[in-house]
Amino acid sequence: MRCAIVGSGLASLAAYATLRHGGVETEEITVFGTHEDPTEPWRARAAAIRQRRMRSESDGHLAPASFPGLAVRESLRRATPAPLLASVANRYHPSVDDFLAHAGELRGRCGWEHSFREQRVARVRAVDGGFELDGDGPFAHVLVAPGHPGLARPPGLERAVHAYEPHEYPPRVAIVGAGMAAATEWLNALAAGSEVVSIRRREPVRRPLNVPRPLFSKRGLAAFHASAPPQHAATLRELSAPSYPPGRTWDEPIRAAEREHRFRTDTDPGETPVIAATGFLHGFEHDPLLADLVASHDLETHDRWIVLDRDSTVPALTDGTRTLSLAGIAGQWAFPAADTIAGAKYAARAFLRRVCRTR
Numbered sequence: 001m002r003c004a005i006v007g008s009g010l011a012s013l014a015a016y017a018t019l020r021h022g023g024v025e026t027e028e029i030t031v032f033g034t035h036e037d038p039t040e041p042w043r044a045r046a047a048a049i050r051q052r053r054m055r056s057e058s059d060g061h062l063a064p065a066s067f068p069g070l071a072v073r074e075s076l077r078r079a080t081p082a083p084l085l086a087s088v089a090n091r092y093h094p095s096v097d098d099f100l101a102h103a104g105e106l107r108g109r110c111g112w113e114h115s116f117r118e119q120r121v122a123r124v125r126a127v128d129g130g131f132e133l134d135g136d137g138p139f140a141h142v143l144v145a146p147g148h149p150g151l152a153r154p155p156g157l158e159r160a161v162h163a164y165e166p167h168e169y170p171p172r173v174a175i176v177g178a179g180m181a182a183a184t185e186w187l188n189a190l191a192a193g194s195e196v197v198s199i200r201r202r203e204p205v206r207r208p209l210n211v212p213r214p215l216f217s218k219r220g221l222a223a224f225h226a227s228a229p230p231q232h233a234a235t236l237r238e239l240s241a242p243s244y245p246p247g248r249t250w251d252e253p254i255r256a257a258e259r260e261h262r263f264r265t266d267t268d269p270g271e272t273p274v275i276a277a278t279g280f281l282h283g284f285e286h287d288p289l290l291a292d293l294v295a296s297h298d299l300e301t302h303d304r305w306i307v308l309d310r311d312s313t314v315p316a317l318t319d320g321t322r323t324l325s326l327a328g329i330a331g332q333w334a335f336p337a338a339d340t341i342a343g344a345k346y347a348a349r350a351f352l353r354r355v356c357r358t359r
């Protein structure tokens with residue numbers, strides 16, 4: 001049996017580790033990717049915004065089994081129940097360093113290097129017996145996890161530095177955006193002594209996780225899955241509004257800066273140097289591989305999303321003998337929080353179930 005994973009980021013590592021845990025051998029899997037270290041693209045973005053704590057919680061790790069989570073590990077390592085107690089109250093957010101260290105261990109343990117092939121895949125084609133990837137194959141089961149198709153720079157900001165690129169903070173800076181990256185950047189720039197103008201079109205939503213908690217549960221997902229395509233797309237559009245967590249850690253530095261006239265909001269940066277905390281390009285059509293996949297197989301799409309079954313598979317190309325799954329942001333039709341670690345694992349587990357069924 002041959003499985004392939006296209007993409008080499010966090011979603012890819014989660015899928016690889018899940019397959020290995022499910023008994024699939026290293027020689028049965030090929031990972032086609034651009035980064036031998038699957039944490040590299042994520043690490044660079046988190047470093048650019050100086051992120052120190054994860055937004056996700058104890059279960060925000062890439063190992064196939066949920067237990068033990070990162071809170072248990074930290075409690076054991078530091079010989080204190082504090083992380084576990086914080087976790088019970090949904091107040092535990094692992095450090096970026098702990099998350100990355102754990103991902104590194106997992107990668108070493110599961111044999112990723114044996115399956116990794118440095119290659120950017122341009123074409124996925126359905127053929128007898130599965131799928132060909134740039135003419136190589138067939139692979140019976142393929143999971144495509146290419147990540148975001150690029151950084152978004154709204155009109156007028158084409159030359160601005162993006163928050164996910166390395167940068168410093170000028171004495172006066174306009175930060176465009178109102179999500180997690182923007183909020184992190186407000187605090188970074190204030191801590192660096194800058195005066196901050198927050199450029200936003202609307203007030204950000206305050207939410208602990210990047211979608212409401214029920215949408216991580218079977219029950220919450222059942223209602224989402226049952227909705228008709230227009231409602232489905234409307235929900236996804238609504239959920240993509242910028243948000244960042246509530247809490248004093250975020251609010252107090254801003255209130256203090258407002259009192260000192262070092263933080264204000266506006267709708268136009270004027271001549272102030274800009275950091276664009278404007279996230280990523282949205283939609284499959286920005287990704288050449290996905291755009292080609294849709295066009296060449298006439299796949300069903302709705303607005304900017306590829307329509308998927310609830311298990312993240314492409315219905316027209318998946319049956320009892322073969323599987324095509326989408327993971328990461330491309331899998332949002334099946335799981336609204338697809339672009340999180342929980343989302344990566346949702347797609348990975350469903351993929352393993354399909355692989356096992358045909359084994």
Ligand SMILES: Cc1cc2nc3c(=O)[nH]c(=O)nc-3n(C[C@H](O)[C@H](O)[C@H](O)COP(=O)(O)OP(=O)(O)OC[C@H]3O[C@@H](n4cnc5c(N)ncnc54)[C@H](O)[C@@H]3O)c2cc1C
Nearest residue numbers: 007008009010011033054055056120121146147328340341
């Ligand atoms: C700064 C930041 C902080 C975040 N914090 C959290 C958090 O605290 N908790 C949480 O749950 N989530 C968080 N997320 C969200 C989420 O975990 C990430 O978006 C995650 O990196 C998604 O993984 P991915 O594998 O889909 O994409 P990526 O990690 O971007 O990896 C995709 C990889 O595939 C490669 N690739 C693309 N196309 C091809 C192709 N055609 N052929 C071969 N390879 C290809 C790319 O070059 C890249 O190496 C955060 C995201 C960011 C940006």
